[in-house]
Amino acid sequence: MDEKKRKLVEELIKEDTGDVRILNKYEHALVMFVGVSWAIFQLLIASVWTLDSTFARSIHLAFAMAMIFLSVPFFKKKKIKALPFLSQREGIPIMDYVFAAIGVATALYITVEWNGISMRMGSPSLTDVVFGVALVVMVFEATRRAVGPALPAVGILFTIYGFLGPYLPDLLAYKGVTLDKYVSQLSLSTEGIFGIPLRVSxxxxxxxxxxxxxxxxAGAGKFFIDLAFAGLGRYKGGPAKSAVVASGLTGLVSGSSVANVVTTGTFTIPLMKKTGYPATKAGATEVAASINGQLMPPIMGAAAFIIAEYVNVPYIAVVKAAFIPALVAYITLFYVSHLEASKLGLKGLPKEELPNAKEVLKNGFHYLIPITWLVVELMVLRHSPAMSAFRTIIILIFVILYQEIMKVKKEGATFADAIKNSLKLTAEAFVSGSRNMVIVALACASAGVVVGLVATGIGSMITELVDAMSHGNIYLLLIITAMASLLLGMGLPTTANYIVMASLTAPVIVTIAQNYGFFVPLMAAHLFCFYFGIIADDTPPVGLAAYAAAALADADPIPTAVQGFIYDMRTAILPFMFVFNPDLILHHITSWPKIIMIFAMAVLGSFAFASALQGWFLTKNKWYEIPFFLFTSWVLFNPAGILHWLHLPTNMKYYMYFIGLGVFALLYLEQKMRIKSKPAMAA
Structure with a gap:
């Protein structure tokens, strides 16, 4: 990787983490203090400090405002000679100290003045209006710095629509909002900025x-990568398969596609290229694997917890619903990497070039302790997500201490050095966590503006508008929603995209479907929006993850994004399938044999779709085989889909699997015979 591309990767990492400025020691200490204080505050309210939820959200947002204004300049790249401080990266200009102070003050206003605000709810004073409007402006500006202009632009459009609603043509008109209503709804209540998304954040x-x-x-990312390579590196297309597994494991605890690409891609992409993968396909495989990390429970890019709040179900219900589609998506990407390796005639890495599995586990087993404990807390003990995470963090602090003690023993240092190193590492992790959290917190706050305005009456108007556009056709309705999510997701982080689309379209999907006699579970509608928000991360021409992967692979970013999007088509089919067949999200299904059967059939259905898309199964597909692969995929994903063609009752649904399996078996035998006939024909 040349110097120019290395700098591009570093720049993408800095923009993703918000660590843009070069600070002197005093400024660095200030940012460290804010980051560590934020972490301590969050740990306290999760354990021993009982604080009103609205006050906690207010302080949470104040920390996010302070972090972003102190860390990111007004313009990240554009330099204005007349006003150089607007893009200043060396130190923090006075202007941004002022922005940080105003941001903190407006965020804390609801906490400081809560008694007065609650007494005049709906009739804000002039001071309330000034602080309320200032809060919206500061949230938009902070979000623009954190994630770009797309989300603030959406909020501004909804704001304009809110005020101009009564004056628009009949099709678009609605009652609108006054300034008092706007401020009361968005800044002085828990219906807007301080709403459900920020509460979950x-x-x-x-x-x-x-x-x-x-x-x-602590180094768990390197451990996951080494573990994946130790287990899979020697097989056909081993580096690509290792990339899929490593990114999946990293995605368990990471909500950032770019961070996932850079963490795992630095190791996997060069090795994929070494075994014969073209640069574009090496980068695209890493992009597809890293983006799909957000599908994996337990975190799902922070969206799992927001989905639980919106659908009003326990968090464990979201994990249950998301588990089969996420696992199917990853297993199929593993299969796609195998097909690509078969098409290219690739082999794995030599055994001597791979890490030793026993050594990897011996040196990194302690990373599995907190992850295992988190799963036990969530799945077995059924504790709340907050309490489970808090206890796991405490365990991880001791794991870090153990790791540092082992290091100083090898180096001959003292126990005091181990404690000092572990405290330093923990403090750095606290700041890193705070930096990573800024994007999520501000995205939730800005998305709250859209959510709050939708609650004023825009929601019902959108239902009528989408109904008119789709003409009551459920297929067209889903395509409109998918396209809107992809377009919106090009400029929004996944969590913000999900919040906006879920607020606007998830209830619309359910309502319109019911109006035309088609049942869609609310969970399926929300996961539909979430999945297409994720796929938008590598949709050309934006796709920051694709740019990062392309830089690591020395490839062109647009072809890399296009190839990654093609790989992600096997994920794009899943939301349509679980809307038509809620069995895939285990809706009202508790029988383990039935769960295993549905999972196995979904995997085979996804394999059939991937084979059709890749043009390869056991060998290169003939053109006439493609329709049969697609038919197999449809039947194995949605066995009830052909019942009405055969005029069979609904209780025969699962017998339709035999038809799909039969066609798949015939395709297998046909290609097997074709492979055997090639040597004979050559002879």
Missing amino acids: TNIVYLFVLLGAMLDK
């Missing part, structure tokens, strides 16, 4: 982001 998401940052600082 405050109470749950921060702790999981902090947990991921601590694992990363």
Whole structure:
């Protein structure tokens, strides 16, 4: 990788983490103090400090405001000669200290003045209006610095629509909002900025982001990569398969596609190229694997907890619903990497070039302790996500101490050095967690503006508008929603995209489907929006993850993004399938034999779709085989889909699997015979 591309990767990492500025020791100490204080505050309210939820959200947002204004300049790249401080990276200009102070003051206003605000709810004073409007402006500006202009632009459009609603044509008109109503709804209540998304960000998401940052600082990412290579590196297409597994494991605790690409891709992409993968396909495989990390429970890029709040179900229900689609997506990407290796005639890495599995486990087994404990807390003991994350973080602090003690023993240092090193590492992890959390917190706050305005009456208007556009056709309705999620997701982080689309379209999907006699579970509608928000991460021409992977692979970013999007098509089919067949999200299914059967059939259905898309199964597909692969995929994903063609009752649904399996078996035998006939024909 040349110097120019190395700098591009470093720049993407800095933008992703918000660590953009070069600070002197005093400024660095200030940012460290804010980051560590934020982490301590979150740990306290998760354990011993009982604080009103609204106050906690207010303080949470204040920390996020302070972090972003102190860390990121007004313009990240653009330099204005007349006003150089707007893009200043060396130190913090006075202007940004002022921005940070105003941001903190407006965020804390609801806490400081809560008694007065509650007494005049709906009739804000002039001071309330000034601080309320200032809060919206500061949230938009902080979000623009953190994630770009797309989300603030959406919020501004909804704001304009809110005020101009009564004056628009009949199709778009609605009652609108006054300034008092706007401020009361968005800034002085828990219906807007301080709504459900920010509540989940405050109470749950921060702790999981902090947990991921601590694992990363401790070295768990390298452990996951070495473990994947030790187990899979020697097989056909081993580096690509290792990339899939390593990214999946990293995705368990990471909510950032770019961070996942850089963490695992630095190791996997060069090795993929070494075994014969073209640069574009090596980068695209890493992009597809890293983006799909957000599908994996327990965190799912922070969205799992917000889905639970919106659907009003326990968190464990979201994990249950998301588990089969996420696992199918990853197993199929593993299969796609095998097909690519078969097409290219590739082999694995020599055994001597791979890590020793026993040594990897021996040196890194301690990383499995907090992860295992987190799963036990969530799945077995059924504790709340916040309490589970808090206890796991405490265990991880001791794991870091153990790791440092082992290091100083080897180096001959003292126990005091181990404690000092572990405290330093923990503090750095706290700051890293706070930096990583800024994007999520501000995205939730800005998305709250859209959510709050939708609650004023825009939601019902959107239902009527989408109904008119789709003409009551469920297929067209889903395509419109998918396209909107992809377009919106090009400029938004996944969590923000999900919040906006879930607020606008998830209830619309359910309502319109019911109006036309088609049942769609609310969970399926929310996961539909979430999946397409994730796929938008590598949708050309944006896709920051693709740019990072392309830089690591020395490839062109647009072809890399296009190839990654092609790989992700096997993920894109899943949301349509679980809308038409809720069995895939285990809706009302508790029988383990039935769960295993549905999972196995979904995997085979996804394999059939991937084979059709890749043009390869056991050998290169003939054109006439493609329809049969697609038919197999449809039947194995949605066995009830052909019942009405055969005029059979619904209780025959699962027998349709035999038809799909039969066609798949015939395709297998046909290609097997074709492979055997090639040597004979050559002879």
